[in-house]
Amino acid sequence: MLMLVMALALVGPLLVSLHYGDGAQYGLLMAGVVLVAIGLFLRNMVGRNATYELRAKESFWITSVAWLVVPLAGALPYLFTGVLDSFTDAAFESVSGFTTTGSSVVIRPEDMPVGMLLWRSVTQWIGGLGLILFIVAMLRRLNHGSLQLYAAEFSGTQQRKLHPHIAKSVSRMWQIYTLITLILTVLLVLADNGWLESVCLALSTVSTGGFMPAQFGLVGYNDLTISILTVFMFLSGVNVALLYNLFTLRWRQLRVNHELMIYVGIYLFASVSCAVAFVAVGNPMVPSLRYSLFHVASTISTCGFYTEAPLVWPFWASAVTFLLILCGASAGSTGGGIKLRRLMTLALYLRNYLTRMVHPNVVFTVKIDHKVVPGEYVNKIFGFVFLYICFIIGGAFVLTFSGCGIADAFCMAAANISNLGPSPLINSLGASLDYALLSPLAKWTLAVLMLAGRLEIFALLAIVSPSYWKRR
Amino acid sequence: MLMAEGGLMALCLVPAWHFADGTLGPIAVSAGFTLAVGCLMWYRHQHDTVIEDRRMSYLLVVLLWVLLSLFATLPFMTTGATTNFTNAWFESMSGVTSTGATIFPAVSSLPSSVLLWRSMTQWFGGFGIVLLVLALSPQLGINKYSLYTAEASGADNTGKTAVRTVVTVRRTLAVYLALTLAFIIALWLSGMQMWDAVNLTFTNISSGGFSVNSDSIASITPLQQYILAGAMLLSGVNFTLLYLLFTMRWKQIGHKFDQLRFYLVLCLLAVVFVVCTLHWHSGYGWNDAVRLGTVQTVSALTTTGSVVADCTQWWTPTMFLILMLSVCGGMAGSTSGGLKVMRVLILLRNARCIMRNRLHPRVVNPVRLNGQPVSGHITNNVMVIFMVYGFTLMVGVMVLMLCGVNATESIGAAVGCLTGYGPGLGASGGFGCYAGFTVAAKWFCSLLMLLGRLECMTVIVLFLPRFWRR
Secondary structure: OHHHHHHHHHHHHHHHHHHHOOOOHHHHHHHHHHHHHHHHHHHHHOHHHOOOOOOHHHHHHHHHHHHHHHHHHHOHHHHHHOOOOOHHHHHHHHHHHHOOOOOOOOOOHHHOOHHHHHHHHHHHHHHHOOHHHHHHHHOHHHHHHHHHHHHHHOOOOOOOOOOOOHHHHHHHHHHHHHHHHHHHHHHHHHOOOOHHHHHHHHHHHHOOOOOOOOOOOOOOOOHHHHHHHHHHHHHHOOOHHHHHHHHOOOHHHHHOOHHHHHHHHHHHHHHHHHHHHHHHOOOOHHHHHHHHHHHHHHHHOOOOOOOOOOOOOOHHHHHHHHHHHHHOOOOOOOOOOOOHHHHHHHHHHHHHHHHHHHOOOOOOOEEEOOEEEOHHHHHHHHHHHHHHHHHHHHHHHHHHHOOOOHHHHHHHHHHHHOOOOOOHHHHHOOOOOOHHHOOHHHHHHHHHHHHHHHOOOHHHHHHHOHHHHOOO | OHHHHHHHHHHHHHHHHHHHHOOOHHHHHHHHHHHHHHHHHHHHHOOOOOOOOHHHHHHHHHHHHHHHHHHHHHHHHHOOOOOOHHHHHHHHHHHHOOOOOOOOOOHHHOOHHHHHHHHHHHHHHHHHHHHHHHHHHHHHOOOOOOOOHHHHOOOOHHHOOOOOHHHHHHHHHHHHHHHHHHHHHHHHHOOOOHHHHHHHHHHHHOOOOOOOOOOOOOOOOHHHHHHHHHHHHHHOOOHHHHHHHHOOOHHHHHHHHHHHHHHHHHHHHHHHHHHHHHHHOOOOOHHHHHHHHHHHHHHHHOOOOOOOOOHHHOOHHHHHHHHHHHHHOOOOOOOOOOOOHHHHHHHHHHHHHHHHHHHOOOOOOOOEEOOEEOOHHHHHHHHHHHHHHHHHHHHHHHHHHHOOOOHHHHHHHHHHHHHOOOOOOHHHOOOOOHHHOOHHHHHHHHHHHHHHHOOOHHHHHHHOHHHHOO
C-alpha cells in the first residue's frame, strides 16, 4: 500500500521531468515501476487479511518498519536517475528527506534533474506529518488499532484529538496541511518565483524539511520571498491541531494554549536578541533584523533553511541557535527536537523541585493548560530527554571516528537528531556544510540519528530491545 | 552546631599542617590568621543549637566551601607563588574541590611548601566531600532532596555505617587515613622519594590530580603508575563500601553490588577501548598502550585528572570517551566527582523500564537497584539532577566560549572543571594549564568547580528568589 502511494507520489516528478525533458524520466519511471511491483507484491502477500487489532507491540513494529522501508525504497529514484551513485548517499538523502531533516549530500542541487528536485521535496512533504498518519488516513479498516499508531508516532506529549474519530481527525490534519502548502505555493509564485521552485520550497517549508534548490541556500531570492518563508516556517512549527483552530476561527482555544504562548515568546526573544547581537558586532540594522527573524524561525521550527548571513557572526547567535536546535518546535507540529511541551513540563517540575528543597512539605503538581500532568508522564518525559541526550552523545562519539572535532560532532549530531539538517551554526564552527564529505560510517550514523529523532526514540529502540522479542 | 564543628575542623586542621611544614614565615602568618579566624568562629558558634532551617544548611554548605577556598588562597598569595588573586583563587578552588586544574605552567619551580599545600587542599577537600555526604548531610536534612538521593532515602540502607554521626566521621577518617598511609608506603617501597610519595598519594587518593612535577605522573616508573591507578580506583569507591571491605563484612557488600559491578564493568570496558585505540590508532606498543590506557582511563572515570601522557595528541574518539567517563564519575559517597555511577545506573534502568512499559502498558515494573524497587520520586530526583547537570555543562561551554575560549577547549574546560577531572582539551589538556584563560574564564571555571563539587542543586537553590523570602 505504502509503496503504491509512493509510486503515486512519483508520478508528479515524472510528469515534470517529461515536460522539461531533463533526462531523469527513465530513471523515475523505472523506480516507479519497481515500487509498484513491490507494493502489489506486498499487498497480495500480507495486505489482504490485515484486519487484526493492533496492540502496542505491533504498532511499534509497523511504525518502525515503515520508517525503515520507505526511506530505503525512496532511495531508488536517486540511484536510477544517477543523481547519486552510491547506495549510502542515496539512502542518506532519502532518509533525510522522509525524516524532514534536510541534510543533503548533493553538492550542487541546481544541476539535478528538475524531476528529482521535486521528488526530494515531495519526500519531505510526505514525511512531514508522518507516514503513519498517511496510512491511517488511507486504511480505515484498521480503526481500532490506529490510536496506538497515533500514539506511537507522537510519543509522550498527550495529544489532543481534533475529532473523536481518529481517522477523521487525521484527515482534517491533512486538509490543513495541504491547504497551507497550497497557500504558500501561490504566495511564492506571486512573489515572483518560478512555479517549480515555489512548489519545491513550499513542500519543504510546510513539512519543516529544508531541502533547498541551490547550493548556497536561499541566496538571491527577493526579500518578499524570504519574509513569506519566515512566516510559514514559523507557522509550521505550531501544533497542527491549533492551526486547525486558527483556520476555523476558534480563537479561544488558541488563547488558553500555553505552549503556543511560550513558542511565540521564545521566538520573539531569540530573534530580537540575535538581531541586537548582529547589530552590536557592526552589521547594518534592517538586514540583521530580517536575517535573525528568518534564521530563528528556520531553527526553532527545525526547518533548516539558510540564506546569506550577515558578515560578522556574533557568538550569541551560535549559542541561541544551539539551544533552539535542542528545544525544537511545538508538540504535534511537523518540526523535530525535544518539543516545547516537554521542556515546559520539565521546567515546571524543576521549579517545584527547587521549592521543595527549601520547603520540604509542600505538595506540588505540574500543570499545563490548567490540567495536571500525571507523575508518570513527567517520568516518561525525563526518560525521553535522557535517551535523547544519550543519542546525541553516542552519535557525536561515532562521528568523531570519522575525523570530526568534538564540538562539530556535537553540533552535527544535535542538528540531525532534531531533524534540523543544515545550519549556519555548524558552518560557523568550521565544519563543512557539505555532508557529502563525510565518511559512510558518519552518514549512516546521522541517518540513524534522524530516524531516532523523527520516531522520538522509543519506537526505534523498542524494536531493537531484547524484551520486545521475548514471548510473554 | 555540627555544621560549625565541621567547618572548624576544616579550618583548624589547615594550620596544623602548615606548622608541620612552616619553615617559611609567610605561611606561618597565613596559618596563624586562618587559625585565629577559625577559633573566633568556633567561639562564637559553640553554643548554637542544631540547625533546623533547611535554607541555613544549604547556605552553610556552600559558604563552607567558599570559605575554605578563600583561606586556602592565603599561602599562595603570601609566599608570592602568584601575585594575582584570580590565579590564587582558581588554584585553591581547584584544590578544595579536588579538581586538579592548575594555573601554574611550571609546577616544579614552585616552593616546596606551596606544593605540599596544594596537595593538602586536595586531600582535605576530598575528605570534606565524603564527610559531607556520609555524615553531615543526613544531619542537615539535605540528603533527602538533593545530594545523595538514592543513597539516603531507603534505596540503600547500608549508607549509614553507623547511626551516630560521630562514629561515621571516625570510621571515614580511619579508612581515609589508612588508605593514605598504605599508598604512601607502597609508593615509597617502589622506590619513590618520600616527598613525591606523600604528595602524589594525597592528590590521587582524593581524586584530585595535582602533581609536584610539570608532567604530572608521566615521568615516574610504570609500577608506580599502576600503584597510583590503584589509589585512584579506590578513590572512586564508596567509603561505606571501603569500610565494609576493610572489616571484611562481605555479606553487606552484596547489597551494594549493583553499583560496584557497574563501576568495575564500565571501567573495564573503557580501558579495553582506550587501550585498543591507543595501540591501533595512535601507534603505541602493547605494553605502553596497556599502561597509559589503564592509568588514564581510571584517572578519568574517578575524575582524578592525573595525566600519564600527552593526551592532546591522542585520537579524538579516545579523548571523547575519556571526557564522557569523567562526566559519569565514580561512585556516590566517594571522593570523585561527576554525575556518579549510581545515578547513571538509575537513569539507564529507568529508561529501560519506560520502554518496557510502552510495549506492555499494563505490566508493573519499577526501577530496581540491588533487587529492591526504587520509588518514583527518587528516580525523578535523579533525573532532575541529570538535567540540571547537563544544562550547567551546556551553559558552561557557552559562557566559556563567550569568554573567548575556542569551542573544543571550552568543552574540555567545562567538563574538566564541572566534573572535577581537571585537564581539558587543547591548551588546558594534557600537561597544559589554565594560565592562558582570561580572568572572566578563570572565575567562571572556579564557579563550575564549586557547582560540580556540590552537585549543582545546593548552589543553584541559593539563586532562587524564593530562597531569600521569609
